[in-house]
Amino acid sequence: MLDRKLVRKDPERVRKGIAGKHVDFDVDAFLAKDEEMRDLIQETEKLKAERNDASHEISRLKKEKKDAAPIIAGMKATSIRIREVDEALKSISEEIDNLALAMPNLPHESVPYGKGAEDNPVVKSWGEIPEMPEKPLSHWEIGEKLGILDLAAGAKVSGRGFVVMRGDGALLTRALINLFLDIHRKQGYEELWVPFMVNRASMVGTGQLPKMADDMYHCERDDFFLIPTAEVPVTNMYRDTILEGDMLPMKFTAYTPCFRREAGSYGQDTRGMTRVHQFDKVEMVRYALPENSYSDLEVLLGDACEVLEVLDIPYRVIELCTGDLSFAAAKCYDIETWAPGVEKWLEVSSCSNFEDFQARRAGIKLRREKRAKPEFVHTLNGSGLALPRVIATILEMNQTPTGKVRIPSALIPFMGGIEYLEA
């Protein structure tokens, strides 16, 4: 959510920011409604002040055993009017709230302007892509050959977009989760284990709702949502909370499965495990002081990159341009690894600064000094990392001419000493 006062005061800046994201939003219609609402607020408040005065008067008269009937009779009309105005006010503020929730965050001034993914600049590259066999196999071919990835089984028990990992494949998943969490703990993140289903307020808090409703799995009976990322439970832990100034910064890491309907992406990545409905991810979430959030974003990005460096996997970092930036983000870096089998860069991490956008929605504030006015915190998060794409990269990048897959050395201790995946 944006600061409503900012929208009033500097609509031009808001219009520009929204336009940069290529989102359709009528700022003027919003402002018109906002003004209408403020008129109603003033009317009802005036009436209520009247009513409060009369109430005191009635109370006084009754105590003095005097007749209050005339005032009471007079207040009946006022009361009815208050009810009418409040009703109108309620309906218009609901409209405004819905509009406000659909207004995207504004890109940070440092974000390059662009239309879409093709305009995202590469800002960093690390490692060398090793020499590959003539025709590198895709991860699903390797996975099936080694018997560690069973897509048919996944399709049978659940459906398309679900995978079964078996044997050393299952072990690989577990090993990666452990390695990732260990790295983040060393980086100073507090490890959390959180619910995988959350309530509606949490989904609104981090910005998944109402905009992305179609991409979420919903348990209607209990109105629970399967989390699309650990960001949701971790960021919402402090929903409607005023933090003490010295609590910041806070940083958390959590492993969770992630559930996504991928409603808008039919036809993309239809094979393999690079786009599935359920996947595993280790996430980092930071609560930052506003003045530090951008330096924190760089640190967060570095913390995610470190995971790939530990695994000795080459990567590149791209900065999302305005047009490719997600709804809630003010600035975002994606980390991508090369998958020679599918000949694609895979997004294994996304590190974003939401500034106070989520904090406003979720009501996460901080009080710097004892009696200071609470202000909104900044929230950030980044994947560290998304498992299936890392696995795809490892399988494709580390495949040998003899059909084996070399396990990155840092991972071997987590794999019970296994150095190669082989049939």
Next chain:
RNA sequence: GGAGAGGUGCCAGAGCUGGUUGAAUGGGACGGUCUCGAAAACCGUUGAGCGGGUAACCGCUCCGAGGGUUCGAAUCCCUCCCUCUCCGCCA
């Protein structure tokens, strides 16, 4: 799932026979007096959101959430959520 108890300010805890109660009292925290310093004691301060105003300030709302009754509700009624105790069921 069944039975009961309860959800009030930073915490504890009154109020709940409807009427200056945003809320007693205690604790904590902060500021001050006292002291060489500290403790104790004493005095004072101590919620958030919204609207109006350059500001000082003024007004409105909030006692789990949402409705209702009433001139007026923390206080009465209804629905929902959550917590605790007991029973049942269960990994």
